[in-house]
Amino acid sequence: MIAIAGLRKHFGHVEAVRDVTFGAADGTVTGLLGHNGAGKTTTLRMLSGLMRPDAGSISVDGSDVIADPIGAQRSMGLLPDSRGLYPRLTPREHIRYFGELHGMSAGAIRERSGVLLKRLGLEPIADRRVAGFSQGERTKVALARALVHGPRNIILDEPTNGLDVMSTRAMRGLIRGLRQDGCCVVFSSHIMQEVSALCDRIVVIAQGEVVADGTPDDLRALTGQADLEDAFVALSSLEAEEVE
């Protein structure tokens, strides 16, 4: 369970995040929707505990991320904006490394990496070095190592970015599986179909502020648009006009 309230962050004169408040419940998929530069990645970075907000509060399963980022990181699995793999290590070694950093035993890591490699379809390439992997394979490896410790809160920054149709489908299947397991899943995207296909709740961010928050039906009703994409455009541009 994730609760974010009144988040602010500026870089120099740019206010990247001005006021972000939303919650994400267990067993649901929450989509963070916004244009490029709307403040999604900055919000997720603050949620991950690596970036300190100027103001606001973040709690994950009741523990304060700002006061104790390391404690909160134990119950989170994050797929950050930069996948950043080690070209000379294999997928299995990536998973093991992160498992060890989570303090897992060798046996637990072996068992868990077997499950993850199978679930992500990485088994055939599990012992090949990742240099030369495709974008989709890289994303899967990054995801597998982020999930090694079986986190209850899963945060994915544009998880389907650069993936082909097959990989995108596999990713969606995985996200649904995580929801079924009762996890709290938050993912960011700028692709409407992505969000509408998966999300129980949608949080629309524009110019660093939450402009709408609700089920897909709520958003349609709010904007009077039958199509979700039109609703998204209406919400984002509304905000833009207000700013001007």
Next chain:
Amino acid sequence: MTTLRHVWAIFRKEVLDGSRDRRSISSLVFSALISPILFGLMFTVAAERGKSADEIALPVDGAQYAPALVEWLGQQSGVTVVPAPADAEKAVSSRDEDVVLIIDQDFAKNMGRAVPAQVKLVSDVTRDSARPKVTRVRNLVAAYSSQTSGLRLIARGVAPSVASAVRIEEVEVSSSQQRLATQLSILPLLLVIAALTGSMQLAIDSTAGERERGSLEPLLLNPVPRGALAAGKWLAASLFGCCAVLFSMLLTINVMRRVPWHDLGIRFRVSDAELMSLLALILPLALFLSAIVMFASTFARSFKEAQSYLGMLMLLPMLPGLVSTMYPLAGRPWMAPIPVLGQYALAADVLGGKPPGVAFYLLAGMSVVACAIGLVTLTARMLKREAIVFGR
């Protein structure tokens, strides 16, 4: 204890990653080979030169004008008189000959009249390798001259000692051991270079490389204290640095055993144990050097940027080494706690045959490791800065 497990996990991953990196491995091998190769070459060349002055073939032009001199020269040990080339000056300037002795045609006549008889010594002063030979020939002629003039004085009823108002007796204070030390003083410098180049690739790859690949952010998402992270990376780089020093030392000792010390006029008395005690100085220093490299590369966003910083940084630990080859640091153990300088000063004492006490080793080692830990702590603090974590 979980922190120790973290350090171990990071250390193991970096060593595995580094051992698969061709750049890391080749620089490790290269750094281990510099010292033994350079040393082997240096001493072999020096030995050859020393030898060349002992056994000389001396070209003499106009031998028929001074048969007594030529015969005397031929009787000196290791000297063989050979006919000179037609154009002596050309032969020397074209390096066919190191030195040529030309006897004046009036030599015998002047000898008989007891006026200075002339010989010409053709040599090239710019040629270092010919110098021992030229000096030997000059000394031979001078010895013949003083011997002959001594005989003349005796014939006139004068004691030869009257003719020499001042006599120089050279007292060489430096022991042969110390002379060797000046030759060996380059060894600590070479070991420092080995430590630097051995650890550098891995230190850069695990900091600036991590930022360049964008793998730092995912790494920091793990619940690991930054200190453990920096410590694991530091120890991995240090392992590579220490391996480079160790291999370099063992190979160098092997080479030293084969050097013809006798031809250098030096009795080689630095024992293997004493040379090994250099390791007690340089290995802790390797921990410090890898910490410096790691700290500096953490500022860099890419491998290339890190290398440009380190190009300048590399000179710093070498500077005292270079200076010490000109101004010996021996006998200044108070320098011990100063990183790098202390190691050079103590190493100079070890090589000079005056090994400092264990306390100095401890002092130097502890001071250098403390500085290293300070740098690692600073690196850990840098890993908390958003500009470092996200700045790509």
